[in-house]
Amino acid sequence: MNEIKVTSADEFDIRDWLRTDLMPHFMCPGCGHGIALRALLWACHELGIGKDRLAVVSGIGCSGRTGAYIDANTFHTTHGRPLAFATGLKLARPDLTVIVISGDGDSLAIGGNHLIHACRRNLDMTLVLLNNEVYGMTGGQVSPTTSAERFTTTTPAGNMEPVFDACKLAEGAGASFVGREATLQTPALKDLFKAAIAHKGFSLTEVISDCTEIFGRKNALGSSPEMVLKQKKVMIPAHTDNRVPEPFKPHPFETGVFVRQERPEYGEVYEALRARVREKGK
Amino acid sequence: MSTLQNIQGNAACAAGAIAAGCRFYAGYPITPSSEIAEQMAARLPKVGGTFIQMEDELGSMAATVGASLGGVKAMTATSGPGFSLKQENLGYAAMTETPCVIVNVMRGGPSTGLPTRPAQADIMQARWGTHGDHPIIVLAPHTVREIFEETIRAFNLAEALRVPVVVLYDETIGHLVETVDLTPPQPEDIVTRTFASGPAEDYLPYAAGEDMIPAFPRPGDGYRTHTTGLTHDERGFPTQDPQKVDAFMKRLLGKLERHAKMIEKTESVEVDDAQVLIVTMGTPARAAKTAIRQLRDEGIRAGLLRPVTLWPFPEAALRAAAKGKRAVLVPEMNAGQLILEVQRVLGGAAPVSGLNVFNGEPIAPQQIAQAVKELVK
Amino acid sequence: MSKTEPLEMQIRFAGSGGQGLILSARILAAALAGEGRFVAQSQAYEPTSRGGLSRSDLVISEREVDYPLVTALDVAVILDQVAVPACAGLLGRQTLTIIDAGKVTAPPEEPQTIHALPITETARALGNPRVANITALGALAELAGLIAPQTLRARMLKLVPARFRDINAEAFDAGQALAKAAEKV
Known part of the structure; x- marks a missing residue:
């Protein structure tokens, strides 16, 4: 078990961790990925990880583009494969802290096979799975985590497919650390990342993000704050012991x-x- | 003192990789290349390296490139169906200029085809398998000794030029056991990529000098660069600026031509006085050598030009060798792939005909001798 | 078939799967390499490993072998009837042919000289029919004049598992004895 010590947020300046010369970033207003990125870098800061030894591997999609803003060794790889790239990188360079940023399409659809085997092997790295229920980069198609009856560009009559529970999948595949947080609870998300990165072995952290611009609009979920508040209404923290x-x-x-x-x-x-x-x- | 030993082609490939400094292998089982993985699984941990059997071919190519991104020499091996799956991340290696070696032991296709029978039907796929214009080097050994040597050369070229290198040979040589002198190369004959050095400020990971090969930023050395399969500028970040894209693509595609002398390698056998020039590679080239002797015993002068480096294709060597020949014959274990390149290069300078076998049987010397006789009639 | 490479020899070991013929070929190849000769050894790689046809071929030369596959056999060792059709087209009048008298019921017609030896029967009498491959190797050493039988025997003893060394030594000697005593068919 790794002890988690929460320090003041004031000590953390995200600009120390970003490639500020790449700003403005590509993310839409209201996108949850930026909040997740902030929480991730805050966790790295509090863990005292050196940027030179930090390797961030990402796949394709909105999630995949997020890694480029981190001032570290960043690898933007192919669709669904970041875990496989990261497996090679970590085995070749165990001295690096390896974090993989991926999305629901990247990790659960096209890269599903790599995900389950990464869970099984238990190589020391952390997967940040940004789940926004949709393929945003390609214009809003249905993903394996799109909720029932939601509208997307490829489910014009509403989604009829069942969804994946990424955390249950990871648990079943043998991941030694599995957790989930939503972007609206940023300090808790940061703590989840800290615990996951500090954990020796493969960690899956699912982030409930939100795609306001495409998914939210298509499903009349309102503005970003409205979407996030809707999430809050239905949130069940783990301590309520109420798993479905x-x-x-x-x-x-x-x-x-x-x-x-x-x-x-x-x-x-x-x-x-x-x-x-x-x-x-x- | 002789260091002769009998060794299988696929085992010689593994021995060559280790000798070249390969310290990472990711693979997936597939006939007829699995012996390479088995050998690497046994050999790598002994030299401090890592072997991993990945969940699929896509993952094994990705892990291979991932290890090389970490600065470690890396290889994978496969055969036809797996080679198709590896193309995605082979393209990523070409785009990001990540050195790596991919072995394809060719079997009959298409699809699952003839898993235990030889073929040479991946000649064009090896050049054009992944999407988009891209640089690639393909080496085509024809003996077990040459598999050892060319695997070492594959690593040297990959490292020197920051490019994926394919070692392409057919099932016959892969499974053949031959008596070979596997003298390990001298340390000065082993090439390792140039790692970036100097101040990290203003460092441009994709800026290159005259040699068109940027120094490789090793993670942990303080450069904190970005690597992407998106078209990128000298900083390594995505760009769509036509001028920058143009400059990048010209360097990416031009760097092999700049180093053509380092890459090009052919073997010529009795070409000078030949009436008929045979152009072929792999096992059929060995059949051609026997056929040439038989034909010369009968007074028919044939010669062989064999591309050892298949891609980039040895255009000048072919034009020179074909000069003044009555005919050019291209035997190959496929329906006609190498011949397309030979015809393109010669552009009608000599009549070119093919000898194509794609029934899973190797091409025998008699078949080549017979075809040459028809041509000189 | 004309042979333009006078120093080259082509040998095939053929029989049914599980007879250990690939090991025989490997031992011979190792012994020849030890003598400074160059060998190319090939075999059919099929998904089945028991029963059915099994073969292993050697092309032997004083220098690196050009074409590594057999085209006209100088020596054929055939231990099962199933392997006879597989040698069709490769046997000639001059092919030195050794067959298992008990297992090859319809010998090939092309060779002038066929040595029909009770190879498996001899191995069985030694206590293990699975050493027939080594009995055949002993006979080959005696008849083919490729390599000094003692050199081959010594190499064989290095390559077989230690616990089977004695029976393999007996098998090799018995094969040699069979060949010496053999009447040509």
């Missing part, structure tokens, strides 16, 4: 840390294998 049992009826606003367990970390297991092989070869 049906796998295809997840409650996305159940938040907190769901899984935290000590399991052998892949990199350490491999290092032990190297030692064994060398000993045998003597």
